[in-house]
Amino acid sequence: MMQPIVKPGEFTALDQFIFDSWGYFVIPNVLNPDEVVECLAASQRLHEGKPKKVSYQVGNGYATEPSLERLIDHPAALPKVRGLYGSDNVILQSGWCTVQPAHSPHGGWHQDGSSAFDFKLLGHPIPLLQLRVSYILTDQSQPGMGNMEMIPGSHRSRYEMPLSARKGEEDCPIRHIVCAPAGSALVFHNAVWHRSHEHLLDYDRYIMHYIYSPPWARYSDRFENDKVFMEQTTPVRRAMLGEFEKPDSTYAGGYKTPLYEK
Numbered sequence: 663m664m665q666p667i668v669k670p671g672e673f674t675a676l677d678q679f680i681f682d683s684w685g686y687f688v689i690p691n692v693l694n695p696d697e698v699v700e701c702l703a704a705s706q707r708l709h710e711g712k713p714k715k716v717s718y719q720v721g722n723g724y725a726t727e728p729s730l731e732r733l734i735d736h737p738a739a740l741p742k743v744r745g746l747y748g749s750d751n752v753i754l755q756s757g758w759c760t761v762q763p764a765h766s767p768h769g770g771w772h773q774d775g776s777s778a779f780d781f782k783l784l785g786h787p788i789p790l791l792q793l794r795v796s797y798i799l800t801d802q803s804q805p806g807m808g809n810m811e812m813i814p815g816s817h818r819s820r821y822e823m824p825l826s827a828r829k830g831e832e833d834c835p836i837r838h839i840v841c842a843p844a845g846s847a848l849v850f851h852n853a854v855w856h857r858s859h860e861h862l863l864d865y866d867r868y869i870m871h872y873i874y875s876p877p878w879a880r881y882s883d884r885f886e887n888d889k890v891f892m893e894q895t896t897p898v899r900r901a902m903l904g905e906f907e908k909p910d911s912t913y914a915g916g917y918k919t920p921l922y923e924k
């Protein structure tokens with residue numbers, strides 16, 4: 663099965679072309695096996711006592727789990743985020759840890775956005791406003807492992823996915839099951855139609871999704887940043903969490919770009 667694989671780090675012209683054509687790509691080997699174990703344990707802690715439902719999500723976990731905090735500005739993925747936006751002024755709008763319970767069916771097809779204001783109202787093609795970097799924390803190298811399923815190029819479709827396909831009355835033959843080992847990162851556009859694929863195995867599947875947006879977007883996993891966390895995190899992460907001081911014309915000239923490492 664063809665997979666849109668790119669190299670970690672530097673954002674290249676080929677990355678740009680693949681993303682523009684399909685609306686997503688995969689970066690393998692972003693996390694080493696020890697990091698996968700740590701992030702998986704953190705995800706399991708976040709979900710303790712929570713409902714075991716398909717794609718059930720817990721937000722803001724990076725504020726309490728250091729292994730997940732480190733992924734906010736991961737050097738394998740951050741250059742892709744800045745490159746795809748064509749701007750260094752990006753924030754982490756939200757971070758969601760999702761579970762796909764053992765032996766569960768696929769999720770529902772959807773595009774990302776906000777049910778409070780449909781991104782389709784903004785025009786066509788739907789702009790990039792929530793760029794997602796999704797760290798795969800359990801093996802998904804074969805179908806049937808709670809993989810992400812995407813419709814390549816659908817971020818540009820003028821037409822919604824028909825209800826018949828969304829309800830499962832007919833299959834969409836261009837659906838693509840993303841196959842990647844644990845530790846890979848899937849980077850995708852908010853307007854790509856996607857869902858979680860069925861999970862046939864005996865353990866719960868976890869993905870940690872980081873959503874990057876322009877700095878004027880409101881947070882969607884928190885109302886405000888936790889003060890103690892903000893004091894102890896790094897200056898770059900503080901800036902990426904949207905913290906800055908500027909009493910006049912908040913998002914006009916002079917917005918402080920995070921001081922990324924070169």
Ligand SMILES: O=C(O)CCC(=O)C(=O)O
Pocket residue numbers: 716717718719758760761762769774856857858869871
């Ligand atoms: O990780 C998952 O289970 C699917 C998440 C998803 O599709 C979403 O949050 O939009």
